[in-house]
Every structure is written in structure tokens, then in C-alpha cells.
Amino acid sequence: MTKFDKDAYIECLPLNLYKELVNALNKDEAWMTLASYVAEQLQYSCTSWIKSLQETKQPDDSPGQRLLFELNIKMCTVEILRTMLDDCGLANILSIISDPGIMTRIYSLVLEQIAYFLFIIVCLEPLKIIVHPIEKLQTDTLTISFGRHLHLYCKAIGMPPPSYAWYHEDTQLQNCTSSELDITINSASQAGKYKCKVFQIKNDGILLSTLTSKTITVQIFPIPVTIEEQPQPILEVKNHESFTLRCKANSYPKPYYQWFHDNTKLEGEVSNTLHIKQFSSRHEGRYYCYIYNDFSEVYTQRACVMLDLPRLKAVAKIALIIANGEYDYHECLSNPKNDAAHIGNLLKEIGFEVICLLNLSITQMRTVIKLFSKALVEGVYGLFYFAGHGFKMQESYMLAIDAPKTYLRRDAICESELLAAFLENDPELLIIILDICQTLPSKEFNPEIYNEVPTVNVYKSKKNLRNLIQAYSTSSHRPSYERENSKYGLYVTHLSKYINKDIPVTKLFENVGKSIDSCFKGKERNQIPMFASSITKPFRLTDATYKNKPPASISYLNELISFSTKTLDVTFKQANICTKVTISLFMEPYLNLIKVKLPDLQNVEINFFNSVPAKRNNLYHKQHKKECWIHNPQVNDGPVVISISKHGTPIGATLLHIQEYIPCLLKVINS
Structure with missing residues (x-):
């Protein structure tokens, strides 16, 4: 060694x-x-x-x-x-x-x-800082972008070994107790001065000494105002109570706030919280906050504040929805089918029984209107929606798909005809929505209509027409537009925002008008929705219904529209093949579009035919999906023929009596 x-x-x-x-x-x-x-x-x-x-x-x-x-x-x-x-x-x-x-x-x-x-x-070994944060960065001011890491370093020596604590301004940062600080910048509030405090602590907990590093100033690149919390869209307040609206935004420099009530500036309301004491009807309206900094500005969504009124109940809630798009002699429309289905599904979500039908003739329209009117008895909420071609001459008219090219008023259904039928049995609430043009017929192409003497439809109500709303997608003598590259028309785009919301019906249509007005573009400025109301109670489409047994007319209507998907066995005897066929609705909630599908049949081609030729083609075949759908199947159409082929050679066929499985309503309106 x-x-x-x-x-x-x-x-x-x-x-x-x-x-x-x-x-x-x-x-x-x-x-x-x-x-x-x-x-x-x-x-x-x-x-x-x-x-x-x-x-x-x-x-x-x-x-x-x-x-x-x-x-x-x-x-x-x-x-x-x-x-x-x-x-x-x-x-x-x-x-x-x-x-x-x-x-x-x-x-x-x-x-x-x-x-x-x-x-x-x-x-x-006294405590000594040998590396300050600014020394490693070689600057006392650091500018950083949102989403980036702030990485600072401080080094000290001494015995006992030093402990570290990082501070933002005068606030200690939680869980930041090493010589390195690594945090993500995700808020404007993180701008400011950063420093590190170093401690010497004996084993018995006695503090021996403390040093503070040199301070580094962190700046954040300016960012536009971004809303992180919106005020609630709907707020109901009882009379004489208080309410509070809040919003929150993030930006750098810090954002400023200014509240408005129905476009009127509320003086002194410049925080992110608005508090109103002793609420009364004068405080009802739409509130929003204007938020801004030196680089950008935004507005919050509107908060609809209304008086909390007693809740009502309906005996039943029913809706009749008709969409006409495929006209025989007039320009076809693409939006009505989607518009009506969308409104129908939203109404079903809030408890409505919905009759939704596509492309009806004038006879079918009158039949289903009469049928629907019988269910509009006392205590019932009724809603009618029509989308398709229309015009206005003194009153509004709706065109069926078989309306002639040169039509008269008697070839259409007018609004007074609807009211005469719907008000006969005094429903509790009636809403009529006409999503049609309100323009005059062309004198050049349809001069005869101006010489026609119109039929006057008299309608009466024991309740003097109380609790009636007539809503229109556009005002008198103005068009109603379809929107290019849009699934829905302009009116339904905005109506669908509110129709299933828990707000009074008058507020519903007020909000639709304001919503459309706030986003007008181009020719849509010509479409100005309107509505007329004789409402005397705080009705809501979301009102509950009584749980007791409904009136006989409602029970009968429910039987007519009852439908559920069915699966049946079918046999192709020539080919010795047995399989299943499914019958369902082709497009919810339409009751007159029936889909037939053979999902289990493989390695063959399937074709569907009407056994009796229809005047108007009503069978649409989808070979690759092994299905077809039938519009308005009628009793006198006969059974559907289902044919199967292999490599183009027919090997079998069978008949499907579809009339036995369709909603009973179709048998009534097509009889």
C-alpha cells in the first residue's frame, strides 16, 4: 500500500x-x-x-x-x-x-x-448566489409568447446547502423549489417580475440566512382579447330579486370591460361582473359586455334576462310539419326537406307529438290539416310549420307540389283556411309558422290571378283569438331565400337556435328576428322576419303536459302516427332463399318516407318495383345499399315487387305488402 x-x-x-x-x-x-x-x-x-x-x-x-x-x-x-x-x-x-x-x-x-x-x-461556507437568473439569460428583461416555456436558473452555494423558492412579484410560486424554474406561459397575468429567494436552514429548522436574486422582468407578446367565460344566455329572475352576470377574458395587455343593456351603455359597469339589484320589468332585455384592450375588441354573447313567470301545463303538445320541395310545375327547392326535419326533431326533444310529411298534393294537405285540427281541443298546444313555395295577396298562401304552372288562389291553401280549421275547437295555444315567400305573383306570367274573386274563409273562436302567434320567415312583399352551400334555409338556421329553449314563445320569435338582423349579408337583407301575437299567458314550448289520460282526439292522433321499425321474413321460392326484410322510416321524423332494406342478402343484385305503376314516381332504388325508399305509399299502389338476380340473370322474386306496415296516417290522407 x-x-x-x-x-x-x-x-x-x-x-x-x-x-x-x-x-x-x-x-x-x-x-x-x-x-x-x-x-x-x-x-x-x-x-x-x-x-x-x-x-x-x-x-x-x-x-x-x-x-x-x-x-x-x-x-x-x-x-x-x-x-x-x-x-x-x-x-x-x-x-x-x-x-x-x-x-x-x-x-x-x-x-x-x-x-x-x-x-x-x-x-x-456562508450562503452565496453564484448565478443569478439574469446572468444566464444575459438580460434583465425577457419577452415571451403564449404557450412557450419560461425557463430561469439560479445557483447558490453554502453550508448547510441552500434551499430555493421562486416568486412572481411578491407571490411565492407553488411547487417551485429547485434551482430551476420551468413554467408554461398561458395567461396574461403571468407577466411581471420574477426572482428567486435562497435560504440556509439548519437541521433543527432554524433559518440561518436569506438572499434574494436579481430580478428579471418577463413581458408577454401582445395577444388579442379571447373570451374564456360567457354570460349565461338565458336568465329568469323573480320580481324584486337581484341577479348577476359574469364574463371573463384573457389578453395582454389586460382587458377592459363595459356592459350594455339593449345597446345602451351602463355607466360605471366596467368590471367583468354585472350585478343588478331589485329586478323589475324595466330590467328585462338583452345584456352583453364589450371587452377590449389596445390591440383588439370583442363582444360577449347576448344574455336574455326576463321576468320569471308562473309555469303552465298543456293537455298535450302536437305539431304538424309539411315540407314541399319537389314541385311538378315550379322550381324545386332543396332546403324545405332539411328545414322541416330539423324543426320536427327539435320539437320531439321537448315533448311534442310530431306529424312530419314531405311533398304533399293539395288534397293531401287539406286532409291532414283537417285531421290535425280535430286534435286541437281545449288545453292543447298546437304548432303548424310549412316550408315551400308561397305568395301573398291580401293574405298568405301555400302552394302544394301539384300546383299548376299558372295558378289561382283556389289552387293554394290560404292562412285563413288554416285558422278556420285550427281554431274551431279552441286550442290553448296555436302557433303558425310560414316559411315561404311573401311576394306577389307575376302579372306577366300569371295575370289571371289578379282578376280572381277570392274565397273568404271565416274563422271564429270562443276565446276571441287569444293565445295565437302567426310567424313568417319574411315580411309582406319580400322573398324568403334558400342559402347556397347550406343545409338549412336562413329562417330555420336561426329559428332552430331558440325553438327548443325554455323561454316564453314571444321571446322566442323576438330572438329569431334579432338573430337574423345581426347577421344580414347581401340579398338576405331583403328577408325580414316578422310575427303577430295575441298571447296573454307566459306560454313556453317547453311547458310540461298533464300525466292523466289525454283526450280521445289526441289518443286517436297518436294511433295514426304510431310507427316502429319492423323486421319480416321473406322467401324467394324459385331460388330457395329465405331472408329478412327491414321496414323503417327513411328520414326521421318524416312519416311518409318508408325504407325497405334486405341487409342479409349477399352475392345477388336486388331490384324493387311498384306492382302498379304510380302516376308520380315514388320509389327510389339504392342498389349498392340493397334498399329502396318509397314516398307516400298508398293502398291502391299494390305490393312492392322485390326481384333478385345473379350476374344479370333473374333467379327469383317476391311480393311485399308494405301497406300493412306503414303508419295508419298514410292510409287516411291517401284514401
Whole structure:
């Protein structure tokens, strides 16, 4: 073994022995045993001391090497290191630097040396910040974008080892207690001054000293105002109570707020919270907040604030919806089919029984109107929606799909005809929505209509026409437009926003008009919706219905429109094939579009035919889906022929008596 000067410092060891010592300390984490011994003698936090030794920054750095380095700069001699290794039971490491001439230890002398060494460590290691955040970045002001990381670094030395705490302005950042700060900038509020406080704390918890790093100012690139929280869209408030509306926005620089009531600026209301005391009818209306900074501005959604009125109940809620798009002698329309289906499905969501029919003749329209009117008895809410061609001459007229090219008023159904039928039995609430043009017929192409003497339809109501709403997609002598590249027409696009909302019906149509008015573009400025009302009660389309047995007329109507998907067995005897056929609605909620599908029949071609030729084609075949759909199947149409072929050669056929499985309503209106 090599003989060493016992008073020599660790740094005087030969390089090969020094490396051997480092490797031995790192093996099986023996360095932690020695480090814990030193911490115990010094009476400071063992955890912090070990953690500081583990913070290696270079690839060739290690805890064992850092431990020897820390002991060396504290003037630790070879003899003191031998003694500490011996006390820790690290004999294998001690053997590396043992002196063969020394067989025993004089422990009193050694303990004096260790005490002197520890005294030197404490005295010579005051707290000191050696790297400030601004030094690594070489600037005291940092500009950063949203979504990026803010990465700051601070380094201190001292015994006991330093502890760290990062601050934003004067607020300590939670869970940021290492020498590095790494956070994501996702709010304008994160701009400001950042600093690091460094502490020396003894093992018994006594604070020895504190230092604060140099401050770095973080700026955030300007960002536009983004609304994070909208005021609630609908708020009902009882009389004399208070209400609060809130919004929240994020931006940099910080956003400013200004509240409005029905486009009137509310003086002094410049926070993100609006509080109104002692609510009354004068406070009803639409509230919104204007939010802005130096770079952008936005408006929140409108909050409709209304008086909370008593809730009503209906005996039943029923709707008749007709969409006419495929005209025989007039331009076909693409939106009515989607518009009517959308409105029908929304009404079903809020408890309406819906009769939804597509492309009806004038005879079919009159039949179903008469049928529907019989169910509009006292206590019933009724709604009628029509989408298709129409015109106005003194009153509004709806055109059926078989209307002649040169039509007269008697070839259409007028609004007074509807009212005469629907008001006969005094429903509790009646809403008529006409999604049609309100223009005059062309004198050039249809002069005879101007010489016609119109039929006057007299309608009476025991309730003097109370609780009636007549709504129109456009006003008198104005067109109603379909929208290019849009699934729905302009009126239904906005009507669908409110028709299933829990708001009074008058508010519903007010909101539709305001919604359309706020987004006018181009020729749509010619379409100005309107409605007339004689409502005397706070009706809502969402009102509940009584659970007791409905009137006989409602029960009968429900029987007529009842339908459920059916699966039947069919046999192709010639081909000796038995399979299943499914009969369902082709497009919800239309009751007169019936789909027939053979999903399990493979490796054959399927064709569908009417056994009796229809005057107007009503069967549409989809070969690749092995299905067809039939519009308005009638009793006198006869059964549907289903033919199967293989490689173009017929191999079998069967008859499907579809009339047995269609809604009973179709049998009534087509009889």
C-alpha cells in the first residue's frame, strides 16, 4: 500500500487513487452513507445535502466526485477522511488510502481533528448566489409568447446547502423549489417580475440566512382579447330579486370591460361582473359586455334576462310539419326537406307529438290539416310549420307540389283556411309558422290571378283569438331565400337556435328576428322576419303536459302516427332463399318516407318495383345499399315487387305488402 502524509489534503492524492475513491463511493451508493455521517455531525438537513450532491451538471460528474470536491474545498485531510470512512464502516473504501504503518487509531485526537474540520466547514461556507437568473439569460428583461416555456436558473452555494423558492412579484410560486424554474406561459397575468429567494436552514429548522436574486422582468407578446367565460344566455329572475352576470377574458395587455343593456351603455359597469339589484320589468332585455384592450375588441354573447313567470301545463303538445320541395310545375327547392326535419326533431326533444310529411298534393294537405285540427281541443298546444313555395295577396298562401304552372288562389291553401280549421275547437295555444315567400305573383306570367274573386274563409273562436302567434320567415312583399352551400334555409338556421329553449314563445320569435338582423349579408337583407301575437299567458314550448289520460282526439292522433321499425321474413321460392326484410322510416321524423332494406342478402343484385305503376314516381332504388325508399305509399299502389338476380340473370322474386306496415296516417290522407 502507498504511504500518505496524514495532514495532506484530499486533492494531493494521486489521480489514479482519487478516481478509484470516486468509483468506490459511487458503487452501491456508498457516498450516501458518508454524506449522511457528515450531515449528522453538522446538524443540518440530510435530505437537502444529499439532494445538492445529486444535482450533477456535467456528463462525467457524479455524487461521489461532488462529495470529495466539497470535502476538499473545506480543507479535509487524508487522515480525517480515513477516520470518517472507518466510523461509517466503509472498510473497502478505507483500504484504498490506508497507511500500513498505522495499525491503531487514537480516537480522541481524531475526534478533535473532525470537530476542527467541521468548524472550518461551517465558518468558511456562508450562503452565496453564484448565478443569478439574469446572468444566464444575459438580460434583465425577457419577452415571451403564449404557450412557450419560461425557463430561469439560479445557483447558490453554502453550508448547510441552500434551499430555493421562486416568486412572481411578491407571490411565492407553488411547487417551485429547485434551482430551476420551468413554467408554461398561458395567461396574461403571468407577466411581471420574477426572482428567486435562497435560504440556509439548519437541521433543527432554524433559518440561518436569506438572499434574494436579481430580478428579471418577463413581458408577454401582445395577444388579442379571447373570451374564456360567457354570460349565461338565458336568465329568469323573480320580481324584486337581484341577479348577476359574469364574463371573463384573457389578453395582454389586460382587458377592459363595459356592459350594455339593449345597446345602451351602463355607466360605471366596467368590471367583468354585472350585478343588478331589485329586478323589475324595466330590467328585462338583452345584456352583453364589450371587452377590449389596445390591440383588439370583442363582444360577449347576448344574455336574455326576463321576468320569471308562473309555469303552465298543456293537455298535450302536437305539431304538424309539411315540407314541399319537389314541385311538378315550379322550381324545386332543396332546403324545405332539411328545414322541416330539423324543426320536427327539435320539437320531439321537448315533448311534442310530431306529424312530419314531405311533398304533399293539395288534397293531401287539406286532409291532414283537417285531421290535425280535430286534435286541437281545449288545453292543447298546437304548432303548424310549412316550408315551400308561397305568395301573398291580401293574405298568405301555400302552394302544394301539384300546383299548376299558372295558378289561382283556389289552387293554394290560404292562412285563413288554416285558422278556420285550427281554431274551431279552441286550442290553448296555436302557433303558425310560414316559411315561404311573401311576394306577389307575376302579372306577366300569371295575370289571371289578379282578376280572381277570392274565397273568404271565416274563422271564429270562443276565446276571441287569444293565445295565437302567426310567424313568417319574411315580411309582406319580400322573398324568403334558400342559402347556397347550406343545409338549412336562413329562417330555420336561426329559428332552430331558440325553438327548443325554455323561454316564453314571444321571446322566442323576438330572438329569431334579432338573430337574423345581426347577421344580414347581401340579398338576405331583403328577408325580414316578422310575427303577430295575441298571447296573454307566459306560454313556453317547453311547458310540461298533464300525466292523466289525454283526450280521445289526441289518443286517436297518436294511433295514426304510431310507427316502429319492423323486421319480416321473406322467401324467394324459385331460388330457395329465405331472408329478412327491414321496414323503417327513411328520414326521421318524416312519416311518409318508408325504407325497405334486405341487409342479409349477399352475392345477388336486388331490384324493387311498384306492382302498379304510380302516376308520380315514388320509389327510389339504392342498389349498392340493397334498399329502396318509397314516398307516400298508398293502398291502391299494390305490393312492392322485390326481384333478385345473379350476374344479370333473374333467379327469383317476391311480393311485399308494405301497406300493412306503414303508419295508419298514410292510409287516411291517401284514401
